[in-house]
Amino acid sequence: MARQPTFFIPHGGGPCFFMDWNPPDEWDRHRQFLKDLPGTLPERPRALLVISGHWKEPAFTMQTNPAPPLLFDYGGFPPHTYELTWPAPGDPALAERVHDLIRAAGLPAAKDAERGFDHG
Numbered sequence: 001m002a003r004q005p006t007f008f009i010p011h012g013g014g015p016c017f018f019m020d021w022n023p024p025d026e027w028d029r030h031r032q033f034l035k036d037l038p039g040t041l042p043e044r045p046r047a048l049l050v051i052s053g054h055w056k057e058p059a060f061t062m063q064t065n066p067a068p069p070l071l072f073d074y075g076g077f078p079p080h081t082y083e084l085t086w087p088a089p090g091d092p093a094l095a096e097r098v099h100d101l102i103r104a105a106g107l108p109a110a111k112d113a114e115r116g117f118d119h120g
Contacts (some may be wrong), residue, residue, distance in 0.1 A: 002042040009034070014074040015081035015119065047094050052118040059108035061115075062095040069116040086117060 016027045038044070054073055055061060068090045072082050095111065102109040 001046065004041060004043075004045055007037070009037075011119070014077050015084065018081050018084060019078065047091055049098065050118070054118045055115070057110065057112075059110040060102050061110045061112050062099045063090060063115055063117070064092045064095045064111045064113045065090045065116070066092055070119050071116040072119050074119065084119070088117070 010030075012027055012030055017031055021027065054071070066089060067087075070084060070086055092113075099109045099111055
């Protein structure tokens with residue numbers, strides 16, 4: 001497998017892609033960037049390692065749920081924005097490997113099978 005690039009991908013404000021905005025094209029460039037991103041990769045990745053700024057813990061914490069729900073940590077948006085789903089599978093074995101690598105580097109690491117994916 002080819003080495004994949006690393007990206008910082010901001011998810012915008014709350015459920016920005018699922019709401020009406022003024023001006024209406026407020027998030028169009030960002031949306032197009034995200035749509036085009038897979039075509040820039042050397043090959044399809046087997047997994048994504050997501051590091052979320054919304055998950056604040058004393059140790060690097062791996063989400064180990066094989067079917068994580070979405071976590072909505074925002075408020076005051078239209079009801080339909082809390083019904084969004086992303087049925088992407090978790091990978092407990094890969095999470096365990098990342099956990100072990102972080103610990104082997106001498107850094108604190110933990111696992112959490114309850115928390116869902118960041119809404120972004």
